[in-house]
Amino acid sequence: MKSQITSALSDFFFEYETQRQVLVRNRRVGVVCRIIQLGVLAYIIGWVFIYEKGYQSADTAVSSVFTKMKGVGYTETNGVEEIWDVADYVFPSQVRTQCVRSACRSSTPSSKGDASFVVMTNYIITQNQTRGKCPELPGKHNCTKDSECEEGRYKRTGNGHMTGVCVPETKTCEVIAWCPVENDHTIPDPPLLMSAENYTLFIKNSVTFPLFGVTRSNLVEGIDGKYISKCLYHPDTDPLCPIMKLGDIVKFSGFDFTTIARVGGAIGIVVDWTCNLDVAVKHCKPVYAFHGLYGNPDEKDKVRASVGYNFRYAKHYMEDRIAKRTLYKVFGIRLDIIVQSLARKFDIIPTLTAIGSGVGIFGVATVVCDLVLLHLLPKRKYYKDMKYKYSKTQQQVSFKRVRFERH
Structure with missing residues (x-):
């Protein structure tokens, strides 16, 4: 054994x-x-x-984006001259945005900067509105008799609650609302703020690849204060310049500025960090790309259910102890700055x-x-x-x- x-x-x-x-x-x-x-x-x-x-091993970045718009607009409507600066035409009030990998969150307010904001290019203004009773606009809720205006009812496309009265002069229902109600049937053409084409956008972006301990900024080697003071982004001559003219951003995304400025739209600015860290880290540089998100400039307006990008905001004030407001329907270009990153190393x-x-x-x-x-x-x-x-x-x-x- x-x-x-x-x-x-x-x-x-x-x-x-x-x-x-x-x-x-x-x-x-x-x-x-x-x-x-x-x-x-x-x-x-x-x-x-x-x-x-x-x-190679791969890693994505922790990213932070800081933006700043500059430029002054001028309009003259009905003999009234107005000056628009960045505090008037950029929405919302900009804050610094941090992106952890691909998720973004807003931090406390700082200098003008955000990764997603709207630049106003056109607007409809309704002045001296007060709370009261007034007729709806033609087409909002037409009527011929009071029974067609059910008291207390609210129509989704209307401007207020109906009182049960049909106004003979307008043949529309009377509503409790901010009066006079907004008339947005006619959009200004050409856009009132065509000067927005010359506004400039400054993008400051930094990324960190935790796996490799590498931190980079889009203000790479050679991008100093002297260069920034005179450069303007162009994909061929100045591909690393962080300052871009709004008109150029629209053009590079495939839109026509007059069309998108009239009714609004959205553009994505992609900052791409694709880096090979097997070579010197100075070669890790951003590449900018521009994409029209909506609407498509080749698509006819009549076949689309919703055109452009718009929203409303109001400026409230008191006059003779009466609460009043000025209502703005804003048409603008929404800019979404998207950071993509991928670093590799042996x-x-x-x-x-x-x-x-x-x-x-x-x-x-x-x-x-x-x-x-x-x-x-x-x-x-x-x-x-x-x-x-x-x-x-x-x-x-x-x-x-x-x-x-x-x-």
């Missing part, structure tokens, strides 16, 4: 088992095998290592993992060639006999021995 255990342990520790291989000289099988192996090799080198960078772990998986895929060639060799070729029985060695059971050996002794 002791000798058997010793022998088993000796065999386990000091013997090595290897598979028996059969060398088959067959052109068709050989060509199939090499084609599959070359395909697997091309996949590993071309796709896994070169395209997918399988030898790492031995993903490299070995990619190589190991590639070596495993090479086994596909063996499986396919065995199928062809043992099941499809005319000499498959011969190849089976060469590949497999069949052992005889004890019953078969005893049967042959009995037959031999009888003879």
Whole structure:
């Protein structure tokens, strides 16, 4: 018993088992095998290592965006001159925005800056509104008699609660609302703030890749105060300038400024940080891209359910102890600054993992060639006999021995 255990342990520790291989000289099988192996090799080198960078670890950034608009607008309507600065035409009051990976949150108010805001380009103004009773606009809720104006009812497209009275002069229902009610049927054309085309946007963005301990800013090497004071972004001549003219942003996104300024719209500014940290970190620089989010300038207005971008706000004041307000319906360009990031750097772990998986895929060639060799070729029985060695059971050996002794 002791000798058997010793022998088993000796065999386990000091013997090595290897598979028996059969060398088959067959052109068709050989060509199939090499084609599959070359395909697997091309996949590993071309796709896994070169395209997918399988030898590198990847990380996304913690990002912070700070923006500042500059420019002054001038309008003259009904003989009234007005000056519009950044405090008047940018909504909401801008705050610094922090983006953790791809999630953004607003922090406490600081200098003018946000990652999503609206620049007013056109507006409809309704002045001297007071709380009271007045008729609806034609088309909002038409009527011919009082019974058609149910008291206390509110129509979704209306401006207030109906009093139950039909006003003969306008043939519309009387409502309790801010009077006179807003008339937004006619949108100013051309837009009142066409000067917005010359406003400038300054973007300050910093990113940190925690996995690699790398921090970068879009004010990269060479972007100093002297350069910023005179540069203006252009994808060919000044691709790293962080100051952009609003008219250029609209043009690069594929919109026509007059069209989008009249009814409003939305544009996405993408700051792309795709960095290879295997080279010097100074080569990690942002790339700006501009995308029209809505509406499509090639789409006809009549086929769309909702056109442009607008909202309302009011300025309240007291006059002769009466509460009044001036209502603005604002049409503007919504700018969404989106930070995309992906940094890569060499790492031995993903490299070995990619190589190991590639070596495993090479086994596909063996499986396919065995199928062809043992099941499809005319000499498959011969190849089976060469590949497999069949052992005889004890019953078969005893049967042959009995037959031999009888003879």
